[in-house]
Amino acid sequence: MKGGILRCRIKSVSATLILWAVIAILLLMYYGSAVTKDWNSSELSYSKLDSQESQRDIREPTQARSSEVRRIVYIRIPKTGSSTMTMLVWRFAWARNLSVLAVNPKFEGTRDRLTHKMFFLPPPGQKYDVMAEHVLYNKESFSNYLAEDAVYVTMLREPFSLLYSTLYYVPAFQKTITEVNKIEAYLKNPAKYDNTAIMAGRSYTKNPQSSFLGLRRRDFDNEGKIQELISSIDRDFPVVLILERLDESLILLRRVLKWPMKDIIYSVENVNSAKPKLKITPEHREKYKKWSLADHKLYNFFKKKLEESIEEAGPELQEELAVFRKYKMDIARYCRFQTIMDEDMLFTESPYNERFSITRKDCSLIYVEPLVLISNIRKRQHAYPFLSPSL
Template sequence: MAAIGRHRSKLAAIFWTVVIHVRGRSFLSLLCLYVFFVVLWLVILPFGLENFIFSGYNFQAKSVKTRYEYCPKEWLMNYYPLLGAVETTCKPRQHVAYLKNHKCGSTTIVQIFNRYRRFYDLRVAEPKYGYHFWGPVDASKIPRPPKIKMEFINTVPLNGTEDKFDMILHHMVYDEEVLKRVMHADTFYTTILREPFSQFKSVFNAFHFDKKYNIFNADPMREFLRNPQKYYRGGTKPASAFVRNSMLFHFGFPDEDDTLRNNITFIKQFIAYIDKKFDFIMISEFMDESLILLRRLLCWDMDDILFASRNVLNYTYKHVDDPELRRLHMQWSLGDYFLYSHFRQKFEKLMKAQGPDFQEELEAFKICLKNFQNDYPYQ
C-alpha cells in the first residue's frame, strides 16, 4: 500500500505539471486528460503498472523480487537428497557455465538462468559482438564458427577471483582454457542434448539448409540425406558445422577432419573428455526431470527452475519419423548418436538413483509449472 501511495503522489505531481503546461487548450482535451489520469489512479496503479502492461507476455517485467507465488513454500524443498547424501542442507551454487546447444531446448534453459542471475544480481559474461561468442562474424555466413576466444568477450576479467564471471550463457564453441581464465574455479558446467534426428530436423529447418543448398524439390531433407556430400561440398558452405554432428561440434569436436569424424575410438575418447569436464548434461526429452536434477545439483529452490515455453516451432518434417531417414542420418552424424547415447544412459542412471521423493518432487514441480505458465504461457 505504501508503494501505491508513493506512485499516486508522483502521479498527482505529474498531473498538475501537465495541466499547467496545457492550460488554454480546449475543454475536451482537458477532460480526456483528466479521465486518463483517473483510470491510472484507480485501476492500473493498484494492480501494478508493469503487470498491467505485460501480464501474460513477459514474466521478466514482473518484479523479480516476487517469489514463492507459484509454488507453496513447503514445496520448495531446499535440500539436497541426491544419491543418498547424508547432508540435508546445502549452499546454492551460483557459478554456472552453460553451453548453449542449438535446437535442444537451450533457449528455455537460458531463460531460467537469466531469471536467476537477475534476481541475485550475478555477473554474466557478455559477447563483444552480437549475441554469441563467435567473434565479429555472422555464423550463418561462414562454414564453422571458431572456438570462444578472450577477445570475443566483453570486459574480460583482469586478475583475481573477484573479477571472474558468475555465469556464461550465450552461444559458443567450448574451449576449456578460455573458460578457466574467465570463470570461477568452482563453476558448474552444464548443457543439454536432444535425440540427434529430432535435433537435425529442427536445425535443418532453422538454418534454411534447403535454400543454402539449393534443394527445391518437395522433400529437401530426404534429398539431402540421400546424398549429403553432393550438397555439403566438404563443409565449405555457410553454417556447415550445424548440419553434421552439430551437438558434438559445440564441444569443439573437429568434425571437419574426415580422418577423425567417423573414427569411433576417437569419438569415444572425445566423449570421455566431455564427461570429465561437464558436471551435468540434461536431456531434452526429459526436460522436467532434467530441471529437477539440475535444481538438486545446484541446491536451488523450485521457483528458480520455472519456465515459459520458448521457440516452439512447427515445420513440415517435424514429426517425420522414417526409419530409413534416421539410418541415413546416423551414418552422416555418427558422433552425435554416440554423444547422445552416452549421456542419456548416464542421465537415466542418475535419475533412477534418486529414490521415491524424486517422483513426488516431479509431480509438485508440474503443478508449480502449470501455475506459472497460466500467467506466462509463452515468451
C-alpha cells in the same frame, strides 16, 4: 427530422456501449471466480501476502541462498532447446546480480571459439560468474575469463530430431534445399550439404553437438576420439540434460546446483511450429546414424546415464517431478490471469521446496524475450566502469 435521426443513432450507440460494458464485467467476474475457485481447490496453498510478509524477502530462503551454486557455464548448442535453458541461467544471474559473460551483439551467432574480442573484459583480477552463449567448448580458453569453480552444463537432443529442426530453421537450408521434404533430399546426398551454413569450420548437420563440445572435424568418424570426447564430457559435466526429458533433467540439475524450485520454472522458447509433418522411415534414421555417428554415440550415452539416474532416484524423484509440473502449470495460469487477480501467488512449503511467491515481476522475467533480458544484463553490467563483484 435529421435531429431525430441523430438522437436515435446516439441512443443506439449508447445502448451498444452499455451492453458491451455489461458483457465485459460478466466475463471478468466469471474468469475471476473460476481462477479463484481453481486455486482454492488446489492441493497447494495460494494467498495474498499480508503486509508483514511482503516486507520480507521470502522468494529466496536464506539456507538455499547460502548453499546454491552460483557459478555456472552453460554450453549452448543450437536447436537443442538451448534458448529455454539459457533463459533459466540468465534469469538466475539477473535475480542475484551475478556477472554474466555476454557476447557482443556483433558476434552473436558466430558459433566460434571464445576470444577476448567477443565481449567486455572483466575488471583486472576478476572473472565472470555465468555464461550461456553459442561458443565452442574449450575449457582452457574458458578458464581465462570464467570462475574456476564454475559448474559446466549442456543439453543434448535426439540427433535425427535435431536434423529435422535444423533443415527447416537455418536460412541457408531454406535456399539450398527447395524440396518440401528436406529430410529426404538431404539424405540422398548429405555430403553435398555438409558445408552449407558452415559454422567455424564445422557442420550444422554432421555431428553438430559433438562439434560444439570439442570434437574436431577430422575426427568425426574416429571411434577412439569419439569415446575420448564422451569420457571428457562425462568427467567435466556433472549433469548433461536431455531435451526429450527436460523436466527430469532439471530436477537432477537442481539437486546438483541446490537451486530453489522457483528457479527452474521455465517457458518454452524459440519453437519452430512451421515444420511440416513428414513420413520418416527406419531407413532414413539408419542412414543419418551412419553419417552422424559421433552425435548418436554421444546422445545415447548420456540419455542412458540420465535414465539410470532417474531410476536410481526412485519414487522420490517422481514425487518431486509431479510437484514441479504442478507448480509450472499453476504459475503459467497465474501469469496469464494476473491482470484479473491482482495479488501475489504464494506456494507453501513442501518436502522439495521452502515457500516462495510469484509476482508480476516474476512473470515478466519468466516470459520475457531472451534478447530483452540479455540486453538489460549488458546495460546493468556496463553502465559502470567496473562490474559488480561476484557474490
